Amino acid sequence: MIEASYSAVPALLLVFAVLGSALALGTARWARRRGMAVPTAVLWGLSLAGELAVTLTPTVTGYSGPPSCTIGPGMWADATAQQGLMNIALYLPPAIFGVLLFRRPVTVLAGCAVLSAVTEVVQTLLGTGRACDGADFVDNAAGALLGTLLAAGWLLVRRRGLPRLRRDLVHGLVLGAVGLTGAGLVVHFGIRTYRDSPGLFAPPSDDIATAQRVAEGVFGPRTLVDTTTTTADPGLTQQIMDVSTDRGDLRIEQPSGRLLAVAAATPSADAAGSPALTPEQVVAAGRAFADTWFADRIAGLTPTVTPAGPNGAARTLGYRREGTAAGQPAVRLDLTVGADGRILTAAS
Structure with a gap:
């Protein structure tokens, strides 16, 4: 509420x-x-x-x-x-x-x-x-x-x-x-x-099920979806859904479930105490996430990596491509990975 x-x-x-x-x-x-x-x-x-x-x-x-x-x-x-x-x-x-x-x-x-x-x-x-x-x-x-x-x-x-x-x-x-x-x-x-008792009422609608699936894929198992807000625009073939969870927020297209943006919540005390990864491991975690959730948009692109965060231990990966006459769409994807390998933000 x-x-x-x-x-x-x-x-x-x-x-x-x-x-x-x-x-x-x-x-x-x-x-x-x-x-x-x-x-x-x-x-x-x-x-x-x-x-x-x-x-x-x-x-x-x-x-x-x-x-x-x-x-x-x-x-x-x-x-x-x-x-x-x-x-x-x-x-x-x-x-x-x-x-x-x-x-x-x-x-x-x-x-x-x-x-x-x-x-x-x-x-x-x-x-x-x-x-x-x-x-x-x-x-x-x-x-x-x-x-x-x-x-x-x-x-x-x-x-x-x-x-x-x-x-x-x-x-x-x-x-x-x-x-x-x-x-x-x-x-x-x-x-x-x-x-949530099976057999008494119809299961959640497809869009709610998609939001739960994407949320667990991004933030991990047992992620709890709190609210979903859909942008109603008859001119769009895909509706935009903002999803709020107990581990962060994300934005997806419906009904495809295509991920558009991520904003992780403040880490818990346990997560804050996780051992830091090497810069190479942090970048690898970011690339693996991008390859999983944005593969159709970044195929063939190499990210630009820059330090991020208050101590420079995090890394921001930027994928860029200008639109081409051959019909390739422009690409602009930025994702930030924490020193523990956790995805902090992503936006395309």
Whole structure:
């Protein structure tokens, strides 16, 4: 949900500023009329603006293929990854400030769960460039539960109490049942659903399978694809797909799977401690990668090798060819190989 970087969502701060101003002013006036705590109401409004801005602001491409959702047992593993912690943190503020403002913990928790479910459905139906993922809902619900418990505990410690708890319980159950049922019906009847349990639903579409295959080929086995964003252009015979994984990002053509660009993530502590290779071995690793993924574009070309990186231990291989009258296309490929032989970047 919030895996897209600011560079992929340039309007994020603007959208948050507009929504935040509107919701902060609106909740402040509403709280003042009802004699409620205005600062808490403003913080609650800002937290809702943050959730809406982060989850619904379109990415640069604004398209992620036909509406689809991913659910199944595998989402529990995704929910505990780093991205899951970010999604948990996203729902802490709305739950905390909501409970402190309304003193209705069950209703606030149910409202946060419904908000998360509706957000997942809306962002895939609107084609914002984000995926509808069951793991995101699990994370958001966990964050809301944690925030609710923290705020309720604070109220009890301060002896402010939780009035009309029975009514709160009834309202929360009704809100959760109606809201989640509605979102579930939309998913069931209007959105294609994938499960990682074989035999229950159709397997992932060909383009998702291609993205996974290329990601594992580039970054290694067990690479996890987080999001895919497809550029919709009817004038192209091949669509462009940007793929974000837990080990880096890549760009490919669909449906061919032809690799266009790679940007590896920051290496882990284990990778950072890997022994350095000789310059010749680094160049050999780069050439092997180029021969595997760009063979049709660099046939017959010899790369220009230049030192790269802060200490000059990495190497950049540049393949160049001007377009010829005989019909040979121009070639421009640059790839950078780290001192440990890991491909850091590649762009053609």
